[in-house]
Amino acid sequence: MYDERLTAPLSMWLFPAGSGISFGLVFYLFGIVPGLLGLVAGTAAAAVLLSSYGSARIRVVQGLLVAGDARIPVEALGTAHPLDRDEALAWRTRKANARAFMLLRSYIPTALRVEVTDPNDPTPYLYLSTRDPEGLAAALDAAKQEVLKAA
Known part of the structure; x- marks a missing residue:
């Protein structure tokens, strides 16, 4: 969690x-x-x-990624890429895709970019500002493993 x-x-x-x-x-x-x-x-x-x-939350709970108002099942997500300060800046400016979901807070320099693999979802990736991108990526991987075990 x-x-x-x-x-x-x-x-x-x-x-x-x-x-x-x-x-x-x-x-x-x-x-x-x-x-x-x-x-x-x-x-x-x-x-x-x-x-x-400043009340936006990111949670991984019960097989869902809850980021702000978005609720996405972890099985609809692909690879998670932790972004350092420079990469995060690039992905929220020149590399940004207009269709991406962004939970962006400018005062948080690091982020996590998560690919969306659901073919019915036009969103290519999620950009999530986070102070612990590696921890969030690990939590998403663990949640995916739990969902696979339960299936």
Whole structure:
């Protein structure tokens, strides 16, 4: 089993503070109370957005790869290719295929590219940002072996 949450790094939590300050300054033109309300509302709204962006999960559970909203049976997947920083950059830019499924988080430099072998699926591969590409690849291989044993 594999479970990873693609949480935003601590440095990105400065954005909600900056957003709150900006909202506070804009609404300060209408008085101190609207300025304070703008500060609180701007900070809270930006924090909620950042938290939801960083709540994406990648899991391998019960014969499925769950990546964000996608749920793919492991038997529909081919070879998994762990990507280092440079390869990941290449696959999300110049080598990218428009039909590929991408769970991309720019603050995570490494990724896993998994081929899709299902003939009915037009998606050529999955690009999954992950902090542990080798661990995810091993979990997918183990899940495939379990499915083969059960069949």
